[in-house]
Amino acid sequence: MATQAHCAFCFESLSSTLTKQHSLSLHEVETLWKKWNNGSPNPSPTLGPAQSDSELEDPSAPPGDASYRPAAVSRLLAPSPSTASSSSVQSIASTPSGASEASSATSKSGSSSRSSFFGLGKRLKRGMGRDDEEEGEGELEEHPLFVTWNVVLKSGERRLRGCIGTFEALGLEDGLRSYALTSALDDTRFHPISASELPTLEVGVTLLTHFEPIASPLDWEIGTHGLRISFTHHGRRYGSTYLPDVAKEQGWTKDETMVSLMRKAGWSGRKEEWRKVELSVVRYQGRQVRLEYGEWKAWRAWVEETGH
Numbered sequence: 001m002a003t004q005a006h007c008a009f010c011f012e013s014l015s016s017t018l019t020k021q022h023s024l025s026l027h028e029v030e031t032l033w034k035k036w037n038n039g040s041p042n043p044s045p046t047l048g049p050a051q052s053d054s055e056l057e058d059p060s061a062p063p064g065d066a067s068y069r070p071a072a073v074s075r076l077l078a079p080s081p082s083t084a085s086s087s088s089v090q091s092i093a094s095t096p097s098g099a100s101e102a103s104s105a106t107s108k109s110g111s112s113s114r115s116s117f118f119g120l121g122k123r124l125k126r127g128m129g130r131d132d133e134e135e136g137e138g139e140l141e142e143h144p145l146f147v148t149w150n151v152v153l154k155s156g157e158r159r160l161r162g163c164i165g166t167f168e169a170l171g172l173e174d175g176l177r178s179y180a181l182t183s184a185l186d187d188t189r190f191h192p193i194s195a196s197e198l199p200t201l202e203v204g205v206t207l208l209t210h211f212e213p214i215a216s217p218l219d220w221e222i223g224t225h226g227l228r229i230s231f232t233h234h235g236r237r238y239g240s241t242y243l244p245d246v247a248k249e250q251g252w253t254k255d256e257t258m259v260s261l262m263r264k265a266g267w268s269g270r271k272e273e274w275r276k277v278e279l280s281v282v283r284y285q286g287r288q289v290r291l292e293y294g295e296w297k298a299w300r301a302w303v304e305e306t307g308h
Contacts, residue, residue, distance in 0.1 A: 002145075002205040005033040006172070007291030008299060010147055010180035010203045017181055018195040024303075026173040036299050142169040146243065147179040148204040149193060152292060158202065162187035167208070167228070167241075176205065201293050206243060208286040217258055217281045223248040225283040229261050233277070240265035244286055 009029045016023035024032070146165025150158040164183035166175070180203070185192040193201070214220065220227060223245050230239035240261050247257040258279075259271045267277065 001287060002207045002289040003030075004289055004291050004295075005030040006176055006205045006207075007203045007289060008033055008296050009176050010205060011198075011201075011291070011293065011296040013177045013180040014184050014193070014203075015195075015198060017185075018193075018198065026176065032303055033299065036302050141172050143172065143175070144169055144208040145172075145175050145179060146204075146206040146208070146286075146288075147176065147183045148206070148288070149184050150202045150204065150290075151197070151200050152202045161193060161197075161201065162190055165206070165208075199293050199297075202290055204288045204290040206286045206288040208284050210285040211282055212284070213280070213282050217275075217279050218254045220254070220281075220283040222252075222254065222257075225285060227257070227261060228282045228284065229258075229265065230280045231262070231265070231267070231277050233267055238262075238265035238267065243288075244284075 006026075009024075009026045012023045012029060015021070144165070144167045146163060148163040149161040151161045152158055162183040162185075164179055164187055166179065170178070208226070217229070226242055226244040226246075228239070228241040230237065232238070242257065242261060242264075247254070250257075250260075252260065255274070259274050262269075262274055262277065262279075267274075269277070
């Protein structure tokens with residue numbers, strides 16, 4: 001499961017890039033976060049279902065508009081070279097759409113995506129000693145992951161500022177750093193995050209697990225499972241995904257969720273006919289852990305003051 005140390009590392013990665021300052025490694029962050037947490041009244045992890053604050057957004061509303069509602073899921077990067085010209089599941093590009101209709105997306109299913117089913121939790125062996133391996137094993141795990149940036153308003157309301165993830169199992173150090181920056185700077189739905197915005201931000205990290213192909217498109221639980229679908233429509237391959245708890249947030253039934261996912265992928269048929277489409281469905285799980293800038297900044301000040 002994701003941790004607040006993972007979130008702190010995302011802030012490290014983004015802040016260092018924007019301010020041109022040194023960034024600690026994931027191993028250093030995990031070690032120092034543990035020491036600080038054990039020695040100070042740091043709040044317990046802020047847990048939430050994956051993409052718990054992500055809702056569908058109004059395509060006509062700019063990011064700063066009061067009517068804006070965050071998108072339910074981000075685009076996924078890195079299309080498979082073997083299927084780059086087709087619509088498949090390794091790469092998803094989200095475009096905002098209305099509240100009752102998911103954002104338009106395509107998805108890619110190249111050979112590299114198979115690692116998300118068979119490579120989860122794999123640990124790399126680098127000749128580490130036992131003590132080092134126990135302390136440093138966190139960054140050596142491999143997981144599909146999402147990084148979400150929200151703006152936290154004075155009212156406590158959160159608004160999506162960027163969210164990008166991947167279904168490919170990546171090493172946590174490289175994966176978190178890469179997607180912390182990509183979701184902050186390259187989400188085409190928004191302007192890149194600037195250094196002046198850092199104090200307003202909250203970051204959420206979701207590690208995806210338990211990928212299970214299911215025979216029935218309704219064999220999943222609202223609030224527990226995320227969904228990844230693919231299907232062929234008029235000779236073209238489509239796909240889309242929702243992270244766990246999106247359906248619960250939106251108040252959708254399972255049927256409504258499936259229709260929304262298909263609309264998101266590009267299907268334009270009548271909603272009552274969605275069952276006639278032959279779908280390939282994978283369910284998965286993942287819980288999001290969140291951290292606000294103020295918490296990260298307090299920890300960072302402690303690191304600097306104590307000379308760690």
